[in-house]
Amino acid sequence: MNAAHRETDADVVVVGGGTAGLAAAIAAKRSAPGLRVMVLEKAAGVGRHLLSGAIVEPAAFQRLLTPEEFAALPLGIQVKKSEFRFLTAGGGAWRLPFVLPSMRDEGLWLADLPTLAGALAGIAEKLDVDVLTGTAVEELIYDGELVAGVRCGGDSLTARHVVLAEGPGGPLTAELARRCPGLRAAHPCHALAIREMWQVPAPSGRAGDVAHTFGAPLKGRRYGGGFMYRPAEDRVVVGFAVALDLGMPEGAFELFEAWKQHPFVAQALEGGTAIGYGARLIPEAGWPGIPPALQAGNVTLAGDAAGLVDPLALKGVHLGVEAGRLAGERIAAASQKTPDESWAITPEPPLQRDNLPFAPALRRIRNHRAGFAWGLLPGMMGAGLSFVSRGLLPPGQFAPPSDLPRAPEGQSAADRLSLPPHLPRLETALAQARLTAARPGEPPHVGVIDPDKCVGCPHPCWHFCPAGTYAPAESARSPAEAPPLVHAENCLHCHTCLLRCPRANIRWQPPPAGIGPDFR
Ligand SMILES: Cc1cc2nc3c(=O)[nH]c(=O)nc-3n(C[C@H](O)[C@H](O)[C@H](O)COP(=O)(O)OP(=O)(O)OC[C@H]3O[C@@H](n4cnc5c(N)ncnc54)[C@H](O)[C@@H]3O)c2cc1C
Numbered sequence: 001m002n003a004a005h006r007e008t009d010a011d012v013v014v015v016g017g018g019t020a021g022l023a024a025a026i027a028a029k030r031s032a033p034g035l036r037v038m039v040l041e042k043a044a045g046v047g048r049h050l051l052s053g054a055i056v057e058p059a060a061f062q063r064l065l066t067p068e069e070f071a072a073l074p075l076g077i078q079v080k081k082s083e084f085r086f087l088t089a090g091g092g093a094w095r096l097p098f099v100l101p102s103m104r105d106e107g108l109w110l111a112d113l114p115t116l117a118g119a120l121a122g123i124a125e126k127l128d129v130d131v132l133t134g135t136a137v138e139e140l141i142y143d144g145e146l147v148a149g150v151r152c153g154g155d156s157l158t159a160r161h162v163v164l165a166e167g168p169g170g171p172l173t174a175e176l177a178r179r180c181p182g183l184r185a186a187h188p189c190h191a192l193a194i195r196e197m198w199q200v201p202a203p204s205g206r207a208g209d210v211a212h213t214f215g216a217p218l219k220g221r222r223y224g225g226g227f228m229y230r231p232a233e234d235r236v237v238v239g240f241a242v243a244l245d246l247g248m249p250e251g252a253f254e255l256f257e258a259w260k261q262h263p264f265v266a267q268a269l270e271g272g273t274a275i276g277y278g279a280r281l282i283p284e285a286g287w288p289g290i291p292p293a294l295q296a297g298n299v300t301l302a303g304d305a306a307g308l309v310d311p312l313a314l315k316g317v318h319l320g321v322e323a324g325r326l327a328g329e330r331i332a333a334a335s336q337k338t339p340d341e342s343w344a345i346t347p348e349p350p351l352q353r354d355n356l357p358f359a360p361a362l363r364r365i366r367n368h369r370a371g372f373a374w375g376l377l378p379g380m381m382g383a384g385l386s387f388v389s390r391g392l393l394p395p396g397q398f399a400p401p402s403d404l405p406r407a408p409e410g411q412s413a414a415d416r417l418s419l420p421p422h423l424p425r426l427e428t429a430l431a432q433a434r435l436t437a438a439r440p441g442e443p444p445h446v447g448v449i450d451p452d453k454c455v456g457c458p459h460p461c462w463h464f465c466p467a468g469t470y471a472p473a474e475s476a477r478s479p480a481e482a483p484p485l486v487h488a489e490n491c492l493h494c495h496t497c498l499l500r501c502p503r504a505n506i507r508w509q510p511p512p513a514g515i516g517p518d519f520r
């Protein structure tokens, strides 16, 4: 690299203003106040594209922040009661008498993630970090084995180190993993989660209650489940997650709707109104979904982009904050040691999966997701076995299922036409996602790459998208042979289409100027 004394626009550019990216920015700037640190966030305001429960473990925040900052952090209310229920198709809801310790939530915090991220952004700004919202990064600029910066709105922004914290399933992370084997996870896999916020008649007297469900409406080997959080007396957060590995004869949205009809959920929502809708991926592989290194050269992978979610506890916020802090501190330390002839900040040694403080805990449950690929009962038995043997059994590493189904979808394309993707109920839900439309003349941020490739495809896009973005082409005589009609304006930025189009035939770029949903 012949780039001595290269002038750059920033020392550290963080792509994504979620909790992981902000933690990295705060730690880097606090450890080396002279660094020019920038956070680029595509949403019009920090937190508007964040969707989560979220039950938060606070210790990672305590290590990141000063006691005063931590005391002022809006962590919400503490969880009073948490339970796991097995739902039957006949309306039963059996409470599990025993759950593993890491699945218990009592005493943790029920936080509003957009508010929490907003507070972190405020702390970062007080440290003189530039937080730029409405700024979508379209691509990383590569310079040999290093990353020279990012491109936003057609402009280049040069940086000495780039932290990629774009959340799960993102296109920038996928491209980086293609170029850099060290940052590629062996077996990533994801679930799609759909979530609604409901306003219910107050007072319920149950604020702080949390319930997780499994069983109905899922059948066979399909892996997933629901959750219900009560962050306030008159609010219920309901969500349903389903793994991407098997085909989707019913779409995730239809499953979510069916789950809400179950008496256990319906009772909690009675008399209420949905006031928010959203969808997002969850990286649920755990250990095999985390790349061997989180830093390579002058790039860091942070948070869900690095697969940092505990698949048993169903939590990722604290892991992203913890690893983000460690990465930020290493970047700061490396910046002090960077020799004059080099412009890039390359932490040495880089942060690695094996050195993460939570590595032993995640390694112990490394086969968690793989076990559930055999069905609910084998999965539960496997989880119990790994708990009692402290991770020794079953020995070795089994691969969790891949996001793309190996066999063709169960239904024929003709059958699929009888399932209308644009349910009237979905239209109402999308209104609750408060979507900002693109400006007139703005090219759509999502589309089909090669229409010819859609011929002969069973068109799973009509069903896997939780926003009904892909619909049967109305004008075509045989919609099953034509490319889908793309309603880019519906898009919730969940990235599912990038993982689930079986022919990798979808182009998705983050739209500019904060266009998209508002999940606050
Ligand atoms: C339904 C659901 C429930 C969950 N419940 C819990 C829970 O109870 N507890 C828990 O700990 N975890 C939970 N999780 C997981 C948790 O939400 C994540 O692990 C955590 O939010 C990851 O943080 P992050 O900063 O890595 O990513 P994100 O929070 O996704 O942040 C990424 C940010 O990057 C921005 N961005 C993306 N691409 C670009 C781009 N190209 N340019 C600029 N900006 C970009 C996005 O707009 C976003 O603001 C849940 C997840 C889901 C989906």
Ligand code: SF4
Pocket (backbone or CB within 6 Å): 448, 453, 454, 457, 458, 459, 460, 461, 462, 470, 483, 484, 500, 501, 502, 503, 504, 505, 506
């Ligand atoms: S966009 Fe992808 S999933 Fe949809 S029809 Fe075309 S190839 Fe199939």
Ligand code: SF4
Pocket (backbone or CB within 6 Å): 446, 464, 465, 466, 467, 468, 469, 490, 491, 492, 493, 494, 495, 496, 497, 498, 508
């Ligand atoms: S178009 Fe793609 S990114 Fe947008 S909501 Fe649908 S699946 Fe998610």
